[in-house]
Amino acid sequence: MAEFDRLSEGIAWIDLSFVERDRTPRWAIEVGIRCHLAGMSLREVSKHLERFGVDRSHVAIHNWVHKADLQPISTVSADQLAVDEKMIRLHGQQFWLYGAVDPYTNEILHVSLYPTTTKQTTRWFLTDLHQRYRLNDVEFLVDDADYLGPVLAEDGYRFRVIRHGNRNAIERVFWEIERRTSSFANSFSNVALETAQNWLEAFAVYHNSRQT
Numbered sequence: 001m002a003e004f005d006r007l008s009e010g011i012a013w014i015d016l017s018f019v020e021r022d023r024t025p026r027w028a029i030e031v032g033i034r035c036h037l038a039g040m041s042l043r044e045v046s047k048h049l050e051r052f053g054v055d056r057s058h059v060a061i062h063n064w065v066h067k068a069d070l071q072p073i074s075t076v077s078a079d080q081l082a083v084d085e086k087m088i089r090l091h092g093q094q095f096w097l098y099g100a101v102d103p104y105t106n107e108i109l110h111v112s113l114y115p116t117t118t119k120q121t122t123r124w125f126l127t128d129l130h131q132r133y134r135l136n137d138v139e140f141l142v143d144d145a146d147y148l149g150p151v152l153a154e155d156g157y158r159f160r161v162i163r164h165g166n167r168n169a170i171e172r173v174f175w176e177i178e179r180r181t182s183s184f185a186n187s188f189s190n191v192a193l194e195t196a197q198n199w200l201e202a203f204a205v206y207h208n209s210r211q212t
């Protein structure tokens with residue numbers, strides 16, 4: 001079990017309360033979720049688990065990630081947050097990714113995916129972010145995105161337009177998300193908004209676990 005212990009190290013952030021049957025060992029589910037979020041495709045994870053006598057399909061592994069319902073939970077430790085919006089492609093379809101990152105800890109506080117970008121979708125994202133973290137005294141760091149600045153101004157938030165410095169934290173996170181989504185097309189075979197959103201939140205939890 002030494003190899004299993006090594007693979008399972010540091011994954012207390014995975015809640016397996018969704019497991020109702022003992023068909024698959026819990027350690028295998030934990031390892032499968034972690035390996036996928038760490039960079040392996042679903043099929044690569046399936047083959048990896050075969051080495052340990054666990055025969056599960058890539059669809060089963062996808063379902064583990066989905067059912068785990070991982071969502072980023074953090075605390076705002078800084079007086080600034082880097083926020084951005086970016087178009088990404090999933091199987092050729094365009095979606096708009098919104099994200100907020102603590103520039104001091106590099107933790108992802110919130111990610112949301114929308115089929116379009118408008119003032120309304122921007123306001124939905126900011127409202128949800130504020131409700132989660134109560135950001136009355138936080139300054140938002142933004143670039144010249146179409147809607148973030150105008151909506152922040154209209155709704156009375158403090159913000160500063162900046163291209164470098166602390167705002168680079170969100171750029172690095174977006175770069176990694178874009179790289180991963182372009183590499184793992186089989187994670188979004190149906191291009192369902194809920195499926196992609198669920199994966200993004202799970203990735204955020206994994207990302208944050210690496211920052212501590």
